Amino acid sequence: MSEQEHKVLKEQRNRRKRVQHIRIGIITVISVWMILSIVITCILCAKVVSLQKQINILTGDYDSSTAVSAKVNQSASDTADIKLTQNTSDKENLATAEDLHKVYLTFDDGPSDNTNAILDVLDDYNVKATFFVTGKEDEASKAAYKRIVDEGHTIAMHSYSHKYSDIYASKEAFQNDFERIQNLIYDTTGVECRYYRFPGGSSNKVSNTDMSEFISYLNDQGITYFDWNVSSGDATSHAFTADELVENVMSDVVKYKTSVVLLHDATAKTTTVQALPAMIEALQQSGAMLLPIDEDTTVIQHVSIQQ
Template sequence: MPEKDIDTINRQQQRRKRINRIKNGIVITIASWMLISIATIIILVVQVVGLNQKYKKINAMVTSLDTSETEDTEQNDKYANVVTGIDTEDNMYQEGDQRKGYLTFDCIPNENTNVILDALKELNVKATFFVTGDDSEEAKAIYRRIVNEGHTLGMLSYSNSYSKIYSSTDSFLEDMQKLQDYLREVTGVTCKYYRFLGGSFNEISDLNMAEFVHVLNENQIVYYDWNVNAGDTGANYTVDDVVMNVTQGVSHYKNSVIRLHDSDHNQKTTEAITTLVNALKEADVDVLPIDESTYKVQYIKADSVD
């Protein structure tokens, strides 16, 4: 066969191969778009079904609220006359009053607790520690140290879980008693002071918080909110921020319950203790631990709950 004819045949074969590759590319592209379209349709269908289910649930909730309106109203009416508020007139500072400041620490025990205790010991100042449950030997030593060095030991909850303790009054009571029994076993002290996770004014609980105040009243437990917040849970706060927040806060009250924290990211709180205590003393504020004579700073007044 002449060489010219062979070249012609080779060119034709290469041309057919190129055409086949183009055809295959077109087929693959079309198939891919079809698969993507089908997947998109499936996803949209699933989302529509999910939204429809959510709509049904919301509708059912609304219906349930409507049908149980009388029951809910009766439940709320039980505590309709509960007195609430932190800035009560009888505790507002007037010229000539002696200010008292109560340093209280939440989220105890933690890695900085011993450092805080060291600073307070150096300053010869007593404070109040609202603790959670921890069965480690390190934690037990901290509980004992708090008591042995004359500070007030209070309860914040054993589990430190909002969803658990606020799910029902029974769960709340169980958690509180578990912590109280545990601390008595470790320290020999029966704790009689309590602080609600998030305060008695938190919006996490689905139940009226007065229900839990009632439980504490029945068990002769006194709870404390706070009227001065150090602001030591925010980002990028400084020692000066803590001192300023507290000193400005206590200027308004005769009795200031000051809330501070100890946690892994609260190093500045630890560093602020000495400066803060000195600033309070310079402002003629008596720094004290909570005891039976302490003014009750409560958003929900316990004596208004039957």
């Protein structure tokens, strides 16, 4: 082999080595990038799940229907022995074959466009319900407040801001928020609202202030607060179908003489609107009475205080 041929062969070998090194480098970079992408994706997914849970709590999509306990500050009263108790006895409210089922459809977090859609459905079936509204002062929301009242439904309070950190910061903060929503409803509709639902329910674990302070305040104002004993599931992060929402409700209302059903009419709750006609039809076919909350309604509360 001539020196020239040897030189060419050597250059070819060196070129192959360089190409091989480049190939290995590219494969290594791609492999590291893929591994990092998987790790970052897993971390982001975990963060998203955690943030969704926090969002659910902060926006009120917190379902505490299974919780029946809350903290009690025994020093809240120097003269009274305050006891926190589960208010509704399952035994007293359990239905027998002969009992008539009374069902109260309640909608939280409105008004929104879905509120009007729900009102349309209720009107089609001549059914009255209860709307636990938040504070909104735009003209469309005020029109929704008026429509709720004008069409014979019960309008009730679900706080003004629906911001847990603000509402439950202190008794004074709760009082200010309460007066704001009560005044807004009165100024808009002429109704002095007497019903309230705590964001997260009376048994929520979000409030940093003892819930007995807020319960005592409402009791002193002559306000009746309602929780729920049947949940449709539309408050959870799980995306139930319309059929599943109906099944969730129907599987529980048969258990009780009085069922207060938790539903939502916020902007995102379009599935609730879709489920409502089938839900009403199923309830009517079962023989249940569909009613709005009034002074004769059996009070459903997760917890209450006794003095």
